[in-house]
Amino acid sequence: MIHTFYARNYGCLVDTEASLTPLHAFIGPNDSGKSTLLHGMRTLVQLAGSHFQQDKGRWRPFEPYLLMTYPSSQPPRKPHDILLECGVDGGWFAIEMGPRGLQERAGERRISDMSAGHDRSNVPRLWETRSVLWRSKRPSEQQILTQLRQVRLVRFDPDALRAPSGLIPETQPVGFLDDRGHGLAGIYFAIRNRNDDAFSRIVDDVRRHFPTIKGLRVKVVTSSEVVLEVELVNGARVEAARLSEGLLYYLAFAALRYMDPVSLLLVEEPENGLHPARIAEVMRILRAIVEESGTQVLMATHSPLVVNELKPDEVSVVTRTAEEGTRVKRIKDTPDFEERSKVYALGELWIAYANGEDEAPLLEAPSLDPRHSRR
Known part of the structure; x- marks a missing residue:
């Protein structure tokens, strides 16, 4: 299971870390980075398990976000300075994209080094390379890679x-x-x-x-x-x-x-098209998948009804600013959570304090009366 996920320079994930549970939801405004978090984890697991298909010379089904324009207020970054890393039971696994191509690491030892293999005048598009990742046979590394077998x-x-x-x-x-x-x-x-x-x-x-x-x-x-x-x-x-x-x-x-x-199931907006009563049933299905097969289920959602079916440690608030990029915080770690949770159900707490733009009222400890958090 992925306990922590870290991304650097992957889309809007400039320097982003998230702590995860077996069933976990990311909530937050549009364009905050929720879907990018899911796509980053998919890219990482696909590279760990080498699950690709060739389609007209391109790797499918993913396209990692290798290109990103950063605000002028941030220090310049090296080309291809991209890092995806996760902590799992018994160690960690990381993929780093730098000038020499792809580097794959598990535990404390690099286990693969792959060149981009085409015209260096263009930004390497990693998924178009025809190289195959080498699989380690060391038991400790196999234990790590087994937890990232498929997504x-x-x-x-x-x-x-x-x-x-x-x-x-x-x-x-x-x-x-x-x-x-x-x-x-x-x-x-x-x-x-x-x-x-x-x-x-x-x-x-x-x-x-x-x-x-x-x-x-x-x-x-x-x-x-x-x-x-x-x-x-x-x-x-x-x-x-x-x-x-x-x-x-x-x-x-x-x-x-x-x-x-699979080891990881990622769901974008499970509430789409469903009657409110069916949302609770779908969440029961997703929790059953976790309990019965050991699959970790992570989702991006805008629905307080989805959040109501989760526990406080299973929900993270995602925000994004031009200065810092995407940030992730457990909802239980937001200011005055214990007091707020006595007044609101989990989903109601989020929707009452979210202002639709940056969730600042939830993160900055406003009054318990949501009317006082509006400007």
């Missing part, structure tokens, strides 16, 4: 969830084809064939939360493609193209619980 990031899009998808061979892991959720129908086909009890549990949950639905089907439309379809209690059948966004989002989160596990 999945999701930011679901209803059109992607509706789309027909191919079948997943028995020899391949079950998972989405991209961040937006392409392949959902094929995932449900695989869940039904590999774990009929899991498919039945999902259907039972769907019936309970969506009373007009009688059943869930995976309809074969060609010899190699399937789509989702639901049957209503009145006997009518609704194809994926006409399914509500809320139902599609719920089905996507429900499927996550039965996919091949």
Whole structure:
């Protein structure tokens, strides 16, 4: 599990550190760096596990933020002076991008050194290199790398969830084809064939939360493609193209619980498209993923309803200034938290004191009356 994450010169993360729990949420205003934190951790884990695919000469599916313009008030930085580092059980792992290319370190010893391998007149785009990271066989380093074996990031899009998808061979892991959720129908086909009890549990949950639905089907439309379809209690059948966004989002989160596990699951705005009552259920699903598979789940959210489902040490407030870049602080470490938490639920506390721009009222210990924090 990642206990701490540190980034230097990665997008808006100029000099940023975050302490993490097995289930953790980043809250804060738009453009504060919440998504960049998730993308930084995805880049780090992908490099640790060498999980890449070649697509027309480019590494997929990530693009690290290697270019950034810094305020004139900050001292100049070396080109490619980028560092991503995390603390895990038994040690730490770091990726540093400098003039000589990529350096990968675990514990106290550098275990890889990779050159950028193309025209030095341009800023190296690391994901386009064709080098392969060397894997250490030292037990202590393997213990570290095992905790960073694979990552999945999701930011679901209803059109992607509706789309027909191919079948997943028995020899391949079950998972989405991209961040937006392409392949959902094929995932449900695989869940039904590999774990009929899991498919039945999902259907039972769907019936309970969506009373007009009688059943869930995976309809074969060609010899190699399937789509989702639901049957209503009145006997009518609704194809994926006409399914509500809320139902599609719920089905996507429900499927996550039965996919091949990863060490790190990153979720952008889990509240999107969901009825408030379904948000609590999705949070229960995400907590179950943590408890059942040991996957660490980190999310970026704007929803106080998401925050209400979490504990104080599971929430961090993210702010950003032109002078310092992104900063991360546990909500329980904000001024007068104990007193404030007696008045507000966790999500209400945040929304009452956030001014929509920089969360200053929450971080600067204003009066307990949120009206006094407004200007």
